[in-house]
Amino acid sequence: MTFAQFIAVLRARKWAALGVFAFVVTAIVVISLVLPKKYKGEASVVIDVKPDPITAFVNPSAIMPSFMATQLDILMSDRVALRVIRDLRLTEVPGIREQWQDDGEGKGTIEQYVILFLQNYLDVKPSRESNVINISFKSQDPTFAAALANAYAKAYIATTLELRADPAQNFRKFFDTQTHDAREALERAQAKLSAFQREKGIIATDERLDVENARLNELSSQLTQLQAISAESSSRQTQAQGTQTDRLQEVINNPVIGGLKLDLSRAEARLQELSQRLGDANPQVGETKANIAELKRKIDSETTRISGGVSVSNTINKSREGQVRASLDAQRMKVLELKSSRDEVTVLQREVENAQRIYDGLAARLSQTGLEAQNTQSYASMLTVALPPAEHSSPKLLLNTAVGILLGGLLAVGVALILELNDRRIRALEDVVTALGLPVLGTLPKPTAKRFNPARPMLHSPGAPALSAPDSGRSI
Numbered sequence: 001m002t003f004a005q006f007i008a009v010l011r012a013r014k015w016a017a018l019g020v021f022a023f024v025v026t027a028i029v030v031i032s033l034v035l036p037k038k039y040k041g042e043a044s045v046v047i048d049v050k051p052d053p054i055t056a057f058v059n060p061s062a063i064m065p066s067f068m069a070t071q072l073d074i075l076m077s078d079r080v081a082l083r084v085i086r087d088l089r090l091t092e093v094p095g096i097r098e099q100w101q102d103d104g105e106g107k108g109t110i111e112q113y114v115i116l117f118l119q120n121y122l123d124v125k126p127s128r129e130s131n132v133i134n135i136s137f138k139s140q141d142p143t144f145a146a147a148l149a150n151a152y153a154k155a156y157i158a159t160t161l162e163l164r165a166d167p168a169q170n171f172r173k174f175f176d177t178q179t180h181d182a183r184e185a186l187e188r189a190q191a192k193l194s195a196f197q198r199e200k201g202i203i204a205t206d207e208r209l210d211v212e213n214a215r216l217n218e219l220s221s222q223l224t225q226l227q228a229i230s231a232e233s234s235s236r237q238t239q240a241q242g243t244q245t246d247r248l249q250e251v252i253n254n255p256v257i258g259g260l261k262l263d264l265s266r267a268e269a270r271l272q273e274l275s276q277r278l279g280d281a282n283p284q285v286g287e288t289k290a291n292i293a294e295l296k297r298k299i300d301s302e303t304t305r306i307s308g309g310v311s312v313s314n315t316i317n318k319s320r321e322g323q324v325r326a327s328l329d330a331q332r333m334k335v336l337e338l339k340s341s342r343d344e345v346t347v348l349q350r351e352v353e354n355a356q357r358i359y360d361g362l363a364a365r366l367s368q369t370g371l372e373a374q375n376t377q378s379y380a381s382m383l384t385v386a387l388p389p390a391e392h393s394s395p396k397l398l399l400n401t402a403v404g405i406l407l408g409g410l411l412a413v414g415v416a417l418i419l420e421l422n423d424r425r426i427r428a429l430e431d432v433v434t435a436l437g438l439p440v441l442g443t444l445p446k447p448t449a450k451r452f453n454p455a456r457p458m459l460h461s462p463g464a465p466a467l468s469a470p471d472s473g474r475s476i
Contacts, residue, residue, distance in 0.1 A: 005430065009420045016419055017412035024411055028404030029397070037392035038138045041145035043153045044383040047071060047131040068126050071133060071380070074163075075124045075156050081115040083155035088147065090114050122152065132383060142388040149386035160378045168369050175366040182362050186355040193348040200341045216335050219328040226324050230317040256302055264295040 010017060047068070074080065090096055091110050100113045123136045135152050139145035271288040278285060433440060 002430065010413070010416055012425070013416035013419050017416040020415045021408040021412040024408030025401070025404040028400050028407070032395040032397050032400040035395045036140050038140055038394045039142035039145045039389045039391075040136050040138050040393035041142070041147070041149035041386040041389065042134060042136045042384070043146075043149040043386035044132055044134045045153050045156060045380050046383040047133065047380050068131070068133075071156075072124055072126060074159060075133065075135065075152065076119065076122070077159075078115050080152065080155045080159050081118050082111060083158060084118065084148070084151045085111060085114050087155060088151055118148070122148075135386075137386075138393065142390075142392075146386040146388045153382055153386075157378050157380050157382065160380050164378075172366065172369040175362055175369055179359065179362040179366050182355065182359040186352070186359045189348070189352040189355045193345070193352055196341075196344065196348055200345075213335060216328070216331045219324060219331050223321065223324045223328050226317065226321040230321045260295055260299045260302065264292060264299065267292045267295060 085091060091114060096114060096117075097110060100110045103113070118137075121138045123138075125134050125136075126132070127134065135149050135156075137145050137148040137152065139148065267288055271285060271292060274282060274285045274288055
């Protein structure tokens with residue numbers, strides 16, 4: 001269909017099209033005037049994500065793209081709606097209860113009915129490229145609309161606080177129990193350490209161990225010295241028990257034996273002189289021999305006594321060596337026991353330190369969760385408060401009229417085209433050519449034509465010049 005044919009159809013069906021157009025526009029205008037006026041209360045909240053005042057860290061989820069979508073879901077949730085219902089006591093309004101009985105037939109709970117009612121008239125939209133959320137609520141009462149918008153904003157802020165405080169309360173209870181158990185474990189570890197120190201008599205383990213080690217080293221040194229002395233005394237005893245008694249150092253250095261040996265040398269020299277001068281039969285020679293024999297006896301007696309003293313000294317040295325060795329072994333066992341006690345004390349001290357570390361960490365976490373549970377600062381705050389609107393937001397007469405004109409025009413054109421398709425008629429020369437497939441020879445003027453129009457062709461054939469005919473003639 002060409003544009004000329006379309007215009008011809010509209011001219012032919014103009015009354016039907018105008019009727020449809022007028023009906024649609026009139027119906028929309030009447031409906032806009034009859035519908036009750038609704039007012040929109042608008043409030044807004046701003047999401048200002050700052051570092052946590054307690055931990056000084058920013059919540060990682062707050063910087064994710066889904067954070068604002070999550071806030072919108074929270075605003076539209078049943079939890080926020082229930083808080084609005086409780087804050088405004090909507091279930092106590094007689095009209096709402098009666099409407100629930102009539103519409104819902106008393107099924108379900110009134111809270112569920114009111115939640116669906118509120119969510120149908122609630123509109124939540126985030127601002128572009130900002131952290132502001134606009135909350136609007138429509139109602140026939142402007143005061144009620146503003147009150148609902150403000151109630152939703154306050155309920156959302158309170159809910160965000162609950163969503164932060166409730167987990168903190170749960171964590172606080174958990175950490176309180178864990179801290180109590182950790183404190184009991186620390187007390188048990190400290191009591192165990194104190195009992196062990198009291199049992200072993202340990203006050204300063206390292207200092208006592210140093211003293212005992214010094215004493216052990218001293219005993220070891222004494223034993224080494226006594227072993228050397230005992231070895232020497234054993235050698236002298238062996239020498240004293242043999243045939244070389246006179247070579248003992250004690251015998252050689254003994255002054256009595258030295259004096260006796262000097263007297264013996266003198267007596268032997270005198271005997272030799274007397275024997276040469278008087279002969280062996282002289283009484284003086286015999287007396288001198290008897291004196292020499294007495295001196296030798298005394299020397300042997302004194303040597304025997306001194307060698308016996310060497311044996312006694314060796315026995316004493318052996319005994320002292322045994323005593324020092326026993327003391328050294330006892331001191332060594334004592335040091336080993338002290339080291340073992342020190343190791344046990346170290347293990348117990350580590351248990352106490354670990355228990356103290358666990359308790360300190362849990363106590364710090366308990367304090368932190370306690371502060372978080374008492375935190376009243378929300379990342380959302382009221383930006384604008386809804387006021388009762390002076391003008392209604394719907395229905396909008398001008399906008400609805402413009403929409404009615406557009407819709408009426410489309411429907412009018414559609415009705416005209418449908419009527420034309422159901423009752424097809426010839427409106428122009430092109431329709432004859434299209435319908436019959438024959439050339440148009442000419443047109444007859446209408447009976448109401450007043451004059452001849454030479455500019456209009458009377459006869460026409462495809463590919464040939466046309467003859468003029470009167471204006472507005474009929475096709476042949």
